[in-house]
Amino acid sequence: MIETDTMQLHKLVEEALPELDTMIGWAAGEDALHTTPIFIRGAKSIPRLIWSPFCAQNLTGYLVKPPALKPADKHKQIGICVKGCDSRSLVALIQEKFITRDRLRIFGIPCRGTVDWRKVMRQVRLSHVRSAKVEDNRLIVDDAGGTHKLNLEDVLARKCLRCLYPNPVVYDVLVGEPTVSRIKPEDIYRDVDALEKRPLEERLAFWQSELDRCMRCYACRNACPLCVCQEHCIAETRDPKWLTLRMGIPEKFLFHFIHAMHLAGRCTECGECERVCPMEIPVTLMKEKLNKIMEEMLGYVAGLDPTAIPPLLTFNPSETGV
């Protein structure tokens, strides 16, 4: 199935390439559990393009993060591969006018979930991974120690287990067959709900212990397609100096909560911040809480309708009592 989808993708990209400045997709990474982004400009690179459950990265950030990818020839488009979650980032970026819909050729790929390599390593300590594939509900990995069969549910990224939009919400061509969500809509905030049930002191202790590990490497911020201040982020500006360089919990707390607050009603829960964190901090959880509030109070879900205006991006002088 996956192999057929990759072949279909190659064919579609080959047909589209003359009209594209650059095609962004995934290629094999440092081992079979990892992939790396690839920027295709000539047909000879197309065979490197892959689609698999290891294509975890959201590639849409490359459209906006410096140096943002822009077509050298303004009559050409940028091609990009998106999963369901990634396509919602495109919607948010279109809403906020960071990108223009007609400058993009979107290759939408229905996704049955991506594998979190750290979860795999927790199940079985792999060394020299040779191959990895998903068959039905199993992950099959070959490494120096032989063949390992793992339950797919145990190694899928947390965001995939609670994904309500496995099919792209915006696309030009669809690669593969649409699929169904693994979760009921009423359950998507179950991780937030579980945390909210705990007493305040425990919640505080939870976040203090989680955030204490933060190294301030800013991978969460840099991987986020919607965290667009980038080089002018208040975490690093020295004038004005909002945060010291101390490694105390207050500094880390402030950075992460500013990051989360700036994404209120904008975050599409693509999970990049959590995926890239080398310290395994569940940073998306903060944004899920804010999204839950947005949904309950304002009935808004980010990244679904390119023509909608996110509530916190509106300004109405007649509003009172907010």
Add this chain to the structure above:
Amino acid sequence: MAGKIFIAIDRLTLALDKLSAKIDLWIPASLQTDNRELTEFVPYHAGMVPILDRQTTLPPKKILLPQVETLLRFEHRKDPQNPLKVSVSLDDKSEVRPALVFGARPCDVKGFLTLDRVFTNGPYVDPYYLERRRNTLFATLVCLQADGTCFCSSVGSGPADTEGSDFRVIPVDGGYVVDALTQKAQSLIDSLGDTPTQHQEAQARQVVEEASQHRVGDLDLTGSAEAFRKRFANDDYWQEMTAQCLSCGICTYVCPTCYCFTITDEIENMRGERLRSWDSCMFYQYTLEASGHNPRPSKLNRYRNRAGHKFSYIPEKYDGLIGCCGCGRCIRSCPVSIDIRQIVGRLKENACESE
């Protein structure tokens, strides 16, 4: 027998307890009780179990070069009689206690050899680093767990390398044979275990012999420093190699040899601290000048600095020492799977896609 002991696996925590009574002890462990992949070097306390079956996520670098350290504290005082007259008092007292890092790997210790050249061997000696370096011992495992991203043999080290170590810890059946390699190690080793049997000693010799023969990684760095200089101005090459980069600080923060730092004064009212913190050449602010000019404005310039530093500038400045210990952490931790072996390896190729 002095100089060599055997610690049985079930006596390891007892040995660590004894050691920790004499010296501040660091071990590779997981700080959390829940099931995490993350491991790092942490201060030992009784009952902790060292994780010795794999390389730690983070290197022991912070033990000698903390992510943030206070270089000095200062306080401004106004003269009550004449408030325009302000005096400053400085306090740079610091206490460094003897420490032992148990269960480092050859790559971890190799990393400090680069830091040593920079902080202790140049025209300027860094007293903060030097003091900790002098007071810290390393008990280094013979590494039998090289992974696909490891390449220590390519940078002049190897899984049985002892350079920079005070003890060599050799895994054998049922435990570890520990050799004291330095005078300081000698004084700590005696009470930790039993004299190894002849069989254990023979097995230890064999483990070391086999590990010494094992070549980890096939990156050939001959001529790489020169190739880097030739490719330096080829922006297309660097653009192609770094297009994926997110400009985050992971590779530098998990790197045992990255030592760039920044110094800031953090002031509240009349008192403050001068801090030294890890910097990262991946950050836009890294060489941002006060004028607003940035000589390394984009990620290609900044990643080029990282590659050049390790494989060209350091070898050329420090008698061929490679500024990389081959631990593979930057590859393993990179969220977009950038592989420094490929970037450096391809420097010597005749042409890249865009040339």
